[in-house]
Amino acid sequence: MLKKIVAIMLVLAMVFSLAACGKTGETQPQSGGAENNAGGEEQKEEVPLTPAGKTDLKFALDQEPASLDPYMHTKQQGFTVGTLIFETLIKKDENGKFIPWLATEWELVDDTTIVFKLRDDVTFHDGSKMTAEDVVYSLALGATSSFSKTVFSSIDPENTKALDEYTVELKLLNPYAPLFEALASFRGAILCKAARESMGETEYGRAPVGTGPMKFVQWVSGDRIDLEAYDGYWGEKLPFETATARIIVESSSRSIELETGGVDIAMELAFSDWDRIDSNPDTVLISGESQSSTFILLNNSMKPFDDIRVRQALAYAIDMQSLVDIAFQGNAVVADSYYIPSILGHKSVGPMEYNPEKAKSLLAEAGYGDGVEIDFYTYEHPIHSVVGEVLQSMWGAVGVKVNILVVDLATQTELNNTGKVSTAHMSPTVAIADPDAALMIWPTWRTISIRHNDQHVQDLLDAGRSTYDDEERAKIYGELQDYLFSKTYSIPVAFPKAAFGTRNYIEGLEFSPSLVPDMTTIRFK
Amino acid sequence: MLNYIFKRILVAIPVLLGVTLLVFTMLYFTEGDPARLILGDTATEEEVEALRDELGLNDSFIKQYVNYLGGIAKGDFGTDYITGRPVRDEIMERLGTTLKLAVASIIFSIVVAIPAGIISAIRQYSVIDIVTMVIVLLGNSMPNFWLALMLILFFSVFLGVLPASGLYGIEYYIMPVIGISAGAIATITRMTRSSMLEVIRQDYIRTARAKGQSEFIIILKHALKNALIPVITVIGIQFTVAVGGAVVNEQVFAIPGLGKFLVDAIKSRNYQVVQGGVLVIAIICSIVNLAIDLLYAFIDPRIKNQYQRSKKIKMAKEVR
Numbered sequence: 102m103l104k105k106i107v108a109i110m111l112v113l114a115m116v117f118s119l120a121a122c123g124k125t126g127e128t129q130p131q132s133g134g135a136e137n138n139a140g141g142e143e144q145k146e147e148v149p150l151t152p153a154g155k156t157d158l159k160f161a162l163d164q165e166p167a168s169l170d171p172y173m174h175t176k177q178q179g180f181t182v183g184t185l186i187f188e189t190l191i192k193k194d195e196n197g198k199f200i201p202w203l204a205t206e207w208e209l210v211d212d213t214t215i216v217f218k219l220r221d222d223v224t225f226h227d228g229s230k231m232t233a234e235d236v237v238y239s240l241a242l243g244a245t246s247s248f249s250k251t252v253f254s255s256i257d258p259e260n261t262k263a264l265d266e267y268t269v270e271l272k273l274l275n276p277y278a279p280l281f282e283a284l285a286s287f288r289g290a291i292l293c294k295a296a297r298e299s300m301g302e303t304e305y306g307r308a309p310v311g312t313g314p315m316k317f318v319q320w321v322s323g324d325r326i327d328l329e330a331y332d333g334y335w336g337e338k339l340p341f342e343t344a345t346a347r348i349i350v351e352s353s354s355r356s357i358e359l360e361t362g363g364v365d366i367a368m369e370l371a372f373s374d375w376d377r378i379d380s381n382p383d384t385v386l387i388s389g390e391s392q393s394s395t396f397i398l399l400n401n402s403m404k405p406f407d408d409i410r411v412r413q414a415l416a417y418a419i420d421m422q423s424l425v426d427i428a429f430q431g432n433a434v435v436a437d438s439y440y441i442p443s444i445l446g447h448k449s450v451g452p453m454e455y456n457p458e459k460a461k462s463l464l465a466e467a468g469y470g471d472g473v474e475i476d477f478y479t480y481e482h483p484i485h486s487v488v489g490e491v492l493q494s495m496w497g498a499v500g501v502k503v504n505i506l507v508v509d510l511a512t513q514t515e516l517n518n519t520g521k522v523s524t525a526h527m528s529p530t531v532a533i534a535d536p537d538a539a540l541m542i543w544p545t546w547r548t549i550s551i552r553h554n555d556q557h558v559q560d561l562l563d564a565g566r567s568t569y570d571d572e573e574r575a576k577i578y579g580e581l582q583d584y585l586f587s588k589t590y591s592i593p594v595a596f597p598k599a600a601f602g603t604r605n606y607i608e609g610l611e612f613s614p615s616l617v618p619d620m621t622t623i624r625f626k
Numbered sequence: 627m628l629n630y631i632f633k634r635i636l637v638a639i640p641v642l643l644g645v646t647l648l649v650f651t652m653l654y655f656t657e658g659d660p661a662r663l664i665l666g667d668t669a670t671e672e673e674v675e676a677l678r679d680e681l682g683l684n685d686s687f688i689k690q691y692v693n694y695l696g697g698i699a700k701g702d703f704g705t706d707y708i709t710g711r712p713v714r715d716e717i718m719e720r721l722g723t724t725l726k727l728a729v730a731s732i733i734f735s736i737v738v739a740i741p742a743g744i745i746s747a748i749r750q751y752s753v754i755d756i757v758t759m760v761i762v763l764l765g766n767s768m769p770n771f772w773l774a775l776m777l778i779l780f781f782s783v784f785l786g787v788l789p790a791s792g793l794y795g796i797e798y799y800i801m802p803v804i805g806i807s808a809g810a811i812a813t814i815t816r817m818t819r820s821s822m823l824e825v826i827r828q829d830y831i832r833t834a835r836a837k838g839q840s841e842f843i844i845i846l847k848h849a850l851k852n853a854l855i856p857v858i859t860v861i862g863i864q865f866t867v868a869v870g871g872a873v874v875n876e877q878v879f880a881i882p883g884l885g886k887f888l889v890d891a892i893k894s895r896n897y898q899v900v901q902g903g904v905l906v907i908a909i910i911c912s913i914v915n916l917a918i919d920l921l922y923a924f925i926d927p928r929i930k931n932q933y934q935r936s937k938k939i940k941m942a943k944e945v946r
Contacts, residue, residue, distance in 0.1 A: 247669050322719045323720060347791075347792065361782050361783060363789055511658030512656075529667060
């Protein structure tokens, strides 16, 4: 017995010491050392092959979706799974052109009327046919649900109707240029009216019925969502029979699962894992610019930010390049405007030059020559907290004392929406790649603490929203960006990058600025 | 004995009521609005207000609490604000996983820690004792998070023998069990050692040796049995820690357990999930404590006598 115990002790001691060594060896990934597949992979020099007989796809999400019903949440994780289950009327091809999908053709009858012709061979996973009624139902839902209103509120739910079984007349309350972008996004999915009405919205969100290539099987709370191929799918079949979305919140665990082949795709990799995934021959890093940009919120209805000289002084006092390099570890570019360059109408207006002397004189002019104290709000977020610390030193250098207040996200959200946040670094999610959505913080009805109350901003937003001509629209948004910059209501900070990783046999999966990649484009090499 | 169990269960009711009141009050006064969190920053004030009404968050403190207690009495733990599902279902789905892991971890801890503690005690100041104590110190001081990641790096990345995360088969349990047990093993080993050291110096051990009893029997029957009471107390505490406090291990190993569920619920102000989860953990704690107290009686005849004596005195009083 004694011997046994000694043996156990020794094993334990070995485990601990070896585990400690493992840390130093971590920088050199062991290729092949972690092969789980009996089929095995080819040597790294040769063309990588999909493990023999692979018919499943496993991907790791960074958060559990709240619901899979696209009109009942706003989280990218739910939409990502949704790309396999649901489909949209139209899609966008790689050149940014809208192409037919569930709709075969469409016609803009006038500024507020669009007629869609639908495919007649599409069935839902419960076997029922998709008809114009389902489309009308989904569009009306988009217009009324508090989750999707931001992109679909212009749809007139009363007068949008089915002209016949496969023709839909979409009516708008007012001209709405972002409509096609919204319909082509994962947010404009077509739901099964009969199933959703009989199941109820909560249950439908837990066990959705769509028209996509994969159908829902089960959702194990906190663990995974299982899907399987839908035999009655009208389009091209996917190369996998089953798909599993695993929920792995811890970012290092997510990347390790990818490295060891436990999953084929890992979403939302942390900056610290990028190099390792990139240099590992078994895995591929797919990165790109996210469509959500970050900014420093200034509460324009609060002292001292109600004085434009103070706002400009704060902007002049920031060495933006250093701030971005430090906070984003080199994985972002300095924001030169209020949304990213790939969205229509982007105009390079900034950043404000780094000029602490000018900042000091502006502050003195505004009556704060002896210094001023402001609060910066943050929560347990790796980037926002670093931004706060850097600002504390940069603003401190021009006589602005920054108190960093660390709260939790829930508290900050409440303070922000009741106008109590004085300043903070924020990265709101941009729902669709359209300037109207990208400028979502600016409407005057918004409850967040920016509180600029400037009607001119609202007028320009309204004008841009209702102008269909791209050139004219771009001009309006150009003017708006110039205007926002001249007023310095906020300070744009960065256009961050994001990345996900795949095993080397996955191809066809494109980076998506919305961080919701279309999973139906996945092929195995 | 049955009488005693019944009394203990009765005592648990006010304790659990106190727990619900405490949690409810704390959440009520915590900043952060669940309705705003669900709808996000882009919702208007009216939409948020409407959802608050729907969730019953605009009711008075008393009304909300009474409604909540009324629900509990009927076995309804309320609704998860985020998923819209019954909290009871959500908790039950996770409770099984958590209990399986907790039981496996505590068994593993006992199997490792008690022999280790005994050997350390009977070979006090020997090499084995020193090595054990160093490992125990390490086990106690290693951050959970770090240990869990090191285990994954070693077994999954370096050796490639164990799956890195999830809980889909027996081999998936190995690393989480080691991760959760590390602290428990350390504590139980130390408690066993010190308790044994005390006992083996007692006169009756010397008597047993004097009558020529084999050392093995002396240690197991005479010493260990007497040394077990404090050890069992510690095991009980460690079990409740494994049920509610395995948050870090659940996060790193991507295990859908109760602890992480609760922490997420606190972050998203998912009030009813927090209340339900804490209540369930409190119930488990009560049950474990009761079981431990009963186990005392089972192991130690003196304690058993006490239970019976109080019964006898009572009976005597009634007769009088």
